[in-house]
Amino acid sequence: MDLKDLFLTPIYLILIYGMAYWIRPKVTTNVTRKYFIPALTLKLIGAITLGLIYQFYYGSLGNPAGDTFNYFWHSKQITQAFYDSPKIGLKLLFSHGEYDSDTYRYTIWMFWYKAPTEFLIAKIASVIGIFALNTYTVIALFFAFISFSGFWALYIAFLELYPKLTKEFAIAIFFLPSVFFWGSGLMKDSLTLGGLGWVFFGFYNIFIAKKQIFWSIVALIIAGYLILTVKIYILLSFIPPALFWIFNENNRRIKSHTIRLIAKPVFIGLGGIVSYFGALNITAGDEKYDIEKLGERSKITQVYLSEYVTSGSAYNIGELDGTIGGMLKLAPAAVNVTLFRPYLWEVRNPVMLLSALEAVFFMYLTVYLFYQTGILKSLKLIGNTPILLFCFIFSIIFAIGVGTSSGNFGTLVRYKIPLMPFYLSALYIMRSYAQTAKKQKKLIARAISHPA
Incomplete structure (x- = not known):
C-alpha cells in the first residue's frame, strides 16, 4: 500500500456507501434495515485491516x-x-497459462500464471483494478462488497425460515471477528464466502421455497462455478447435507405418519448415493480433491503445513495414513480442533487469541444448549428439523476436512470460516426451540397451579 491508497480509498468508500444506501431499501425490511450498513462497514474495515496486518505485522x-x-x-x-493495450489485456484475462508472445512481457513476472485458482483471483482483481487505478485498498474494498452481498443473501434466506431471529443471525453471519476479518480482503476467502452465501440462497429458493426460480438459478450457477474453481472442497461439504435437506423436506410433506417413517430411510439412502456419485463426478481427475486421492492429499497437506509453520501454532491430532478411513478415525479430534480450539492456553499471538475467544464462545453455547435440552432431545430435534440437520452435517463434514489437513492454527482459522456462520446459526435456532419449550412448560405449570 502507498500514498495512492490514502488518496483514493476515501473517494471509493463514498461510492460504495452511495451504492449501499441506494440498494438498502430494495433488500431490507424495517427490522433488518438497521443491520445492513453496520454489517457492510465491518466487512470494509476487515478488508482494510487485513492489508495493514499483512503489511505491518x-x-x-x-x-x-x-x-x-x-x-x-x-x-x-x-x-x-x-x-x-486493451487487446493484450483481454488476452491475459482469457488465458489459461499458455505461452503467448504478446503477453510474455507481463506473464514473465507472474509466478502464479500457470496456477489456475490463484490466477483466477488475480484476473477478478484486475478487472476491478482497471477502474480502481491499480489501487490495492480499493480492490480489497470491492472484494469485501462482493463477499457482503453473498452474506446478505444468506441472512435473508435464514430469516425466511426463522423471522424472529434477526439479531441472532446477524451475529452469526456478520459479526464474528474471524469471519469479517479473514473473509473480507483481497483473498480467495472473500469470494468463496460470498459465493457460498449465494449458493445457499439459490438452493433454498429453488428447492425449498420454490420461488424466484430464474434469478436463483443464475445465482447458483455463477456462485457455484466460482466455488468449484477456487475451493471445490466447500461444494463437497455442501452437496450431501443439501441433498438430505431436499429429501427431508419432501419427507415432512408426506401426510401419512406410517409412509413418512418408511420413506425416511429411503430418502436418506438416496441422498447418500447421489452425494457420493456427485462428489466423484465433480472431483474426478482433480489433482487435489479427487475423492479417491483425498486421504493422501490431506496427509501431504497436513505434513507440509505443520512443518512449514514455525511460529508455535502447529497442532497434532494424530497421524494420517493417507486413506479416507484414516481421516474418519481422526474425525472426532478434527471436529474438536476446528470448532473448539485453540484453547486459551494454546494462544501464541494476537490472531490466535481472537480465534481462541471465538472457540470458547462456541464451546460454551454448544455445551449449554445440549445440557439444557438434553442430548437425546437435542439429537431428536436436529433429526426432525431439516435446516438444523443441514447446518450440522455441513459443519461436521467441513470441520473434518479442514481439521485433518490444516496442521496449524494459523491456516485453520482461515480454512474454517465458511462453517462458522452455519454452525452458530444452528445453535441459535436450537436455543430458540429450547426457550419456546421452557415458556410452554411455565405456562402449563401456571395453568395447573392456578386452574380457572
Whole structure:
C-alpha cells in the first residue's frame, strides 16, 4: 500500500456507501434495515485491516508479501497490460497459462500464471483494478462488497425460515471477528464466502421455497462455478447435507405418519448415493480433491503445513495414513480442533487469541444448549428439523476436512470460516426451540397451579 491508497480509498468508500444506501431499501425490511450498513462497514474495515496486518505485522516478522499482496502483484500486471493495450489485456484475462508472445512481457513476472485458482483471483482483481487505478485498498474494498452481498443473501434466506431471529443471525453471519476479518480482503476467502452465501440462497429458493426460480438459478450457477474453481472442497461439504435437506423436506410433506417413517430411510439412502456419485463426478481427475486421492492429499497437506509453520501454532491430532478411513478415525479430534480450539492456553499471538475467544464462545453455547435440552432431545430435534440437520452435517463434514489437513492454527482459522456462520446459526435456532419449550412448560405449570 502507498500514498495512492490514502488518496483514493476515501473517494471509493463514498461510492460504495452511495451504492449501499441506494440498494438498502430494495433488500431490507424495517427490522433488518438497521443491520445492513453496520454489517457492510465491518466487512470494509476487515478488508482494510487485513492489508495493514499483512503489511505491518506479518511484514515485521519477515513475510512482507503474503497471499493478498501476491494477488495484487499479479492483478497489477494484467491491469497494466490493459492500460498499454486493451487487446493484450483481454488476452491475459482469457488465458489459461499458455505461452503467448504478446503477453510474455507481463506473464514473465507472474509466478502464479500457470496456477489456475490463484490466477483466477488475480484476473477478478484486475478487472476491478482497471477502474480502481491499480489501487490495492480499493480492490480489497470491492472484494469485501462482493463477499457482503453473498452474506446478505444468506441472512435473508435464514430469516425466511426463522423471522424472529434477526439479531441472532446477524451475529452469526456478520459479526464474528474471524469471519469479517479473514473473509473480507483481497483473498480467495472473500469470494468463496460470498459465493457460498449465494449458493445457499439459490438452493433454498429453488428447492425449498420454490420461488424466484430464474434469478436463483443464475445465482447458483455463477456462485457455484466460482466455488468449484477456487475451493471445490466447500461444494463437497455442501452437496450431501443439501441433498438430505431436499429429501427431508419432501419427507415432512408426506401426510401419512406410517409412509413418512418408511420413506425416511429411503430418502436418506438416496441422498447418500447421489452425494457420493456427485462428489466423484465433480472431483474426478482433480489433482487435489479427487475423492479417491483425498486421504493422501490431506496427509501431504497436513505434513507440509505443520512443518512449514514455525511460529508455535502447529497442532497434532494424530497421524494420517493417507486413506479416507484414516481421516474418519481422526474425525472426532478434527471436529474438536476446528470448532473448539485453540484453547486459551494454546494462544501464541494476537490472531490466535481472537480465534481462541471465538472457540470458547462456541464451546460454551454448544455445551449449554445440549445440557439444557438434553442430548437425546437435542439429537431428536436436529433429526426432525431439516435446516438444523443441514447446518450440522455441513459443519461436521467441513470441520473434518479442514481439521485433518490444516496442521496449524494459523491456516485453520482461515480454512474454517465458511462453517462458522452455519454452525452458530444452528445453535441459535436450537436455543430458540429450547426457550419456546421452557415458556410452554411455565405456562402449563401456571395453568395447573392456578386452574380457572
